[in-house]
Amino acid sequence: MAALKHIVGSVAVITIRNPPVNALSPQVQVSLMEVLKDVTLDPSVKAIVLCGENGKFSGGADIRTFSKTDPKTDIKRMSLDDVNSVAERSRKPVVAAVEGVALGGGLELALACHYRIAHVKARVGLTEVLLGLLPGAGGTQRLPRLIGVPAALDMITTGKIVPAPVAVKLGIVDSVTEGSAVEEAIHLAQKVVGQPLESRRICSKPIQCPPNVDSLLNDAKVKLKKQFRGAESHQVCVEAIRAAVQLPFAEGIVKERELFLSLFNSDQAKACQYAFFAERSVAKWTTPSGANWKSASPQTIRTAAVIGLGTMGQGIAVSLAKAQIQVIAVEQDEQQLEKGSKAVTAILERETLKKQQFELAHKSDSFGSVTFTLDFNALKNADLVIEAVYENMALKKEIFQRLSSICKPGAFLCTNTSGLDIDEIASVTDRPHLVIGTHFFSPAHLMKLLEVVRGYHSSSTIISTVMNLSKVLNKVGVVVDNCPLFVGNRLLLPYINQAVFLLEDGRTPEEVDQVLEEFGYAMGPFRMSDLAGLDIGWRSRMEFGLTGPKLLPGAPVRQREGKRYSPLPDILCEEGRFGQKSGKGWYQYETVGGRNAARDPWVHNFLHEYRRAHAIKQKNVSQGEILEWCLYPLINEGFKVLEDGIASGPEDIDVIYNNGYGWPRHKGGPMFYASMIGLPRVLVKLEEFYKNNPDIPSLKPSNLLKALVKQGSPPLKEWRSQLGYPNSRL
Numbered sequence: 240m241a242a243l244k245h246i247v248g249s250v251a252v253i254t255i256r257n258p259p260v261n262a263l264s265p266q267v268q269v270s271l272m273e274v275l276k277d278v279t280l281d282p283s284v285k286a287i288v289l290c291g292e293n294g295k296f297s298g299g300a301d302i303r304t305f306s307k308t309d310p311k312t313d314i315k316r317m318s319l320d321d322v323n324s325v326a327e328r329s330r331k332p333v334v335a336a337v338e339g340v341a342l343g344g345g346l347e348l349a350l351a352c353h354y355r356i357a358h359v360k361a362r363v364g365l366t367e368v369l370l371g372l373l374p375g376a377g378g379t380q381r382l383p384r385l386i387g388v389p390a391a392l393d394m395i396t397t398g399k400i401v402p403a404p405v406a407v408k409l410g411i412v413d414s415v416t417e418g419s420a421v422e423e424a425i426h427l428a429q430k431v432v433g434q435p436l437e438s439r440r441i442c443s444k445p446i447q448c449p450p451n452v453d454s455l456l457n458d459a460k461v462k463l464k465k466q467f468r469g470a471e472s473h474q475v476c477v478e479a480i481r482a483a484v485q486l487p488f489a490e491g492i493v494k495e496r497e498l499f500l501s502l503f504n505s506d507q508a509k510a511c512q513y514a515f516f517a518e519r520s521v522a523k524w525t526t527p528s529g530a531n532w533k534s535a536s537p538q539t540i541r542t543a544a545v546i547g548l549g550t551m552g553q554g555i556a557v558s559l560a561k562a563q564i565q566v567i568a569v570e571q572d573e574q575q576l577e578k579g580s581k582a583v584t585a586i587l588e589r590e591t592l593k594k595q596q597f598e599l600a601h602k603s604d605s606f607g608s609v610t611f612t613l614d615f616n617a618l619k620n621a622d623l624v625i626e627a628v629y630e631n632m633a634l635k636k637e638i639f640q641r642l643s644s645i646c647k648p649g650a651f652l653c654t655n656t657s658g659l660d661i662d663e664i665a666s667v668t669d670r671p672h673l674v675i676g677t678h679f680f681s682p683a684h685l686m687k688l689l690e691v692v693r694g695y696h697s698s699s700t701i702i703s704t705v706m707n708l709s710k711v712l713n714k715v716g717v718v719v720d721n722c723p724l725f726v727g728n729r730l731l732l733p734y735i736n737q738a739v740f741l742l743e744d745g746r747t748p749e750e751v752d753q754v755l756e757e758f759g760y761a762m763g764p765f766r767m768s769d770l771a772g773l774d775i776g777w778r779s780r781m782e783f784g785l786t787g788p789k790l791l792p793g794a795p796v797r798q799r800e801g802k803r804y805s806p807l808p809d810i811l812c813e814e815g816r817f818g819q820k821s822g823k824g825w826y827q828y829e830t831v832g833g834r835n836a837a838r839d840p841w842v843h844n845f846l847h848e849y850r851r852a853h854a855i856k857q858k859n860v861s862q863g864e865i866l867e868w869c870l871y872p873l874i875n876e877g878f879k880v881l882e883d884g885i886a887s888g889p890e891d892i893d894v895i896y897n898n899g900y901g902w903p904r905h906k907g908g909p910m911f912y913a914s915m916i917g918l919p920r921v922l923v924k925l926e927e928f929y930k931n932n933p934d935i936p937s938l939k940p941s942n943l944l945k946a947l948v949k950q951g952s953p954p955l956k957e958w959r960s961q962l963g964y965p966n967s968r969l
């Protein structure tokens with residue numbers, strides 16, 4: 240039985256049982272229905288309590304069963320909504336005891352109960368929108384009736400999860416307890432036996448609409464369209480709430496169902512659900528020697544140090560402090576220390592305010608303290624050190640050599656680099672097995688991704704410790720192998736290069752950005768480069784002798800070692816145009832550090848002159864071709880990364896892109912996207928591009944892509960097993 244019953248006095252306690260998160264699979268729903276019917280008919284039962292086994296109410300409908308469900312038959316035959324309806328119509332009071340989580344269908348079930356008691360640490364939310372769906376078991380009709388349209392709109396369209404104290408304040412749950420929610424619920428159930436239930440049935444509540452409800456809903460759609468470009472589910476959620484506003488409950492439920500079915504099994508829903516499971520699968524790393532969570536012993540980090548308080552160091556220090564870790568922040572001179580400490584303090588103040596607003600009156604754990612110092616010796620007691628100075632190998636090596644002698648034995652040494660060789664850095668230390676790359680993304684206190692770069696000697700202890708830390712920091716850690724630029728930036732390079740080549744060939748930054756933003760990227764390549772800072776790539780190209788003083792005399796302006804090269808970004812930097820930080824880059828900004836990108840006539844004029852000076856003929860490129868020209872080389876590099884064994888599977892690449900590079904989640908990630916368009920299409924276009932541009936090596940189709948197409952393009956989940964990775968280093 241997936242729903243168990245036991246009787247306490249006159250109260251029937253029904254326990255949902257489906258480990259690990261008590262997902263409401265079709266089997267659980269059938270079982271719940273049977274038990275509910277049974278206890279409603281049993282004259283000895285006067286009240287009912289619903290709870291979940293192992294301190295978790297329910298993680299919602301069972302996502303794993305979605306791909307096996309035929310929406311035309313299975314959903315209509317039996318739905319969670321029927322279970323909810325039986326609970327709500329029951330003449331005996333039904334109390335939900337919410338512990339752990341009540342998410343998606345789990346919360347929808349709780350909303351159908353007459354009362355809700357939550358444990359103080361429980362979390363609730365209607366998260367379906369993040370899976371490309373809408374709350375299709377009455378959630379879009381009940382929540383607005385319970386907490387009002389504006390608050391329900393916010394929760395349903397963003398999938399926000401709120402802690403129990405906030406849920407009480409919003410009116411989602413009736414009360415919270417620090418003790419057992421089940422005991423409390425039994426107590427309440429006994430107390431309310433015989434009391435009228437009609438006012439407790441949310442379906443009977445009139446909906447309280449603000450006077451401007453139409454414009455509220457319309458404005459929400461515009462805002463969501465901008466925030467989640469191209470994603471359907473957020474828009475459809477608003478329509479379901481509109482139905483709640485305009486229709487009686489029963490008709491609203493019918494409309495909700497119709498809208499739910501329009502999303503169920505859509506490509507976007509498949510992509511979002513794939514992204515969900517991909518994140519879970521990459522969390523289960525293993526090494527070639529077979530080490531994994533089970534065999535490794537992750538260490539708890541209580542004190543961590545950050546070296547360098549530039550933008551990255553600041554964000555990392557804040558991120559650690561937010562996770563209640565004590566931080567020692569080190570800088571090299573007074574001026575940098577003061578600048579860095581002011582910035583960290585300001586961010587922490589903003590974060591504290593946000594936390595207080597979000598958690599309202601609930602007493603929450605405070606942040607870890609941050610100590611600022613110039614004294615390297617202060618690092619001697621740190622459990623883990625993250626070096627975050629700028630990208631200069633000599634400087635990093637000097638720091639790691641010092642760390643070897645200062646840090647306690649067993650302290651973990653991490654380098655925040657976006658592409659330098661981890662093994663070279665580790666080689667100067669006394670403990671290469673305790674050295675690893677931690678590639679954070681800016682702003683590090685907000686961005687979810689942490690690329691964990693395993694060096695040749697990195698032990699399973701350091702991998703597991705840092706993967707554990709990524710969870711503690713509320714980040715998504717992905718273990719990758721050590722190679723120039725690692726995974727994320729390795730794929731980014733051809734994408735950015737292709738975008739810049741388009742400018743040489745006659746397009747503008749605005750045109751290219753628009754195409755990629757319409758595709759769903761939060762920002763096109765030029766707006767993103769301006770945000771990240773054009774000088775970072777410029778410095779690295781100087782280091783590699785592609786531009787600047789190390790460039791060999793006589794090198795052709797638009798070629799490096801026979802390959803096509805565009806000096807446009809270098810010239811911009813030479814002009815002091817570093818992006819937002821200097822108030823101008825590919826766009827102009829209202830101030831230094833401004834965020835609003837505006838078309839810059841200087842850039843247009845400069846591009847015009849450049850094309851004239853180099854006698855470049857303008858090419859006519861359609862919007863579709865701009866997209867393929869930029870994305871397919873990125874995908875191709877993804878296949879090369881797999882071929883080289885740098886990432887363990889396509890899921891790893893997709894998780895990196897969804898969480899660190901603004902890839903639209905409803906498109907699953909670049910590798911999933913390739914599988915959806917069809918690998919033959921990607922291959923044919925790459926072959927065509929490469930034939931016309933033999934001086935761009937990133938257009939040359941990867942062997943793995945060719946092999947997969949030859950094998951009939953198996954589904955993505957079979958790529959690993961079909962081909963194996965003879966070179967896999969992970």
Ligand SMILES: CCC/C=C/C(=O)SCCNC(=O)CCNC(=O)[C@H](O)C(C)(C)COP(=O)([O-])OP(=O)([O-])OC[C@H]1O[C@@H](n2cnc3c(N)ncnc32)[C@H](O)[C@@H]1OP(=O)([O-])[O-]
Nearest residue numbers: 260262298299300301302303342343344366374375376519
């Ligand atoms: C029909 C009407 C409309 C309703 C629609 C819905 O309800 S849609 C659903 C709306 N619900 C949501 O959006 C909630 C989605 N879930 C979550 O947000 C989190 O999993 C969590 C907060 C519940 C637990 O976090 P945590 O860090 O403690 O743990 P973790 O994340 O590592 O997961 C542990 C294991 O459980 C698995 N699994 C989890 N949920 C489901 C599921 N619903 N189903 C199946 N499996 C699920 C997960 O894959 C993993 O399996 P593995 O890899 O061990 O084989």
